[in-house]
Amino acid sequence: MQKKLILDSDLLDITISRLCQxxxxxxxxxxxxxxxxxxxxxxxxAEIIHARLQKDTKKEIPLGYLDATFYRDDFRRREIPAKANETRIDFIIEGKRVVLVDDVLFTGRTIRAAMDAMIAFGRPAKVELLVLIDRKYTRELPVAxxxxxxxxxxxxSQRVLVELEAQGHKQNKIWLVNKD
Known part of the structure; x- marks a missing residue:
């Protein structure tokens, strides 16, 4: 398995600061x-961005978690069923501007499923997508x-590996991995 470093800890910190700005x-x-x-x-x-935004703006910003497992178009096609995670949205999204956060944008299918899942919590005024890594040339759906x-x-044939301290890694790093 070959790994190429995309972002080290310092560049990732700068990138997150820019996204927050x-x-x-x-x-x-x-x-x-x-x-x-x-x-x-x-x-x-999302937790990293949320903490930084609250610190910089000194405002309380609602933060939630969304699992779109049961809304995926490949949910029933898998040999091993996907394991669902917690959805925790304890606020109303009706009429709100939603910033949907994910680490990697690949085919667009997960984002499509997430938009379907969000409707259960209301109709947002606007949905925006924030991703750390946009994998160009791999989109299957018109998602940007x-x-x-x-x-x-x-x-x-490659994948993006995001290693964050919040996930238990020693340093924040993002790698491009060749599947051999």
Whole structure:
């Protein structure tokens, strides 16, 4: 397995700061905005961004977790059933601006499923997508992120490995891994 470093800890910190600044520029005081992290790996990035935004803006911003497992179009096609994770949205999203957060944008299918799952909690005024890594040239559905940490040219035979301290890793690092 060959690994190529995409972002080290320092560059990742700068990238997250830039993403937060873009959110502040677009959402102002966040009075009508909520942040929802995608289960399972997007929640860690959502928590990091949420903490930094609250520190920088000194505002309370609602944070939730969304699992879209049962809304996936491949849910019943898998040999081994997908394991569902916790959905925790203890606030109303009706009429709110939702920032959906995930670590990697690949085919777009998970985001499509997430939008279906969100409807159970109300109809948002707007949904924006924030991803740490946008895997270019791999989209199967017309999904594009509003906020991108880094766009990476990838092959379908490669995968992006996000290692965050919040997940128990020693350092924050993002790798491009060739499947051999």
């Amino acid at each position: 873009q959110l502040i520029e677009r959402h102002g005081n966040f009075s009508e905005t909520v942040i929802i992290g995608m289960q399972p790996r997007g929640i860690h990035l 992120a509003d906020y991108v940490g880094k766009a990476v040219n990838t092959l379908t």
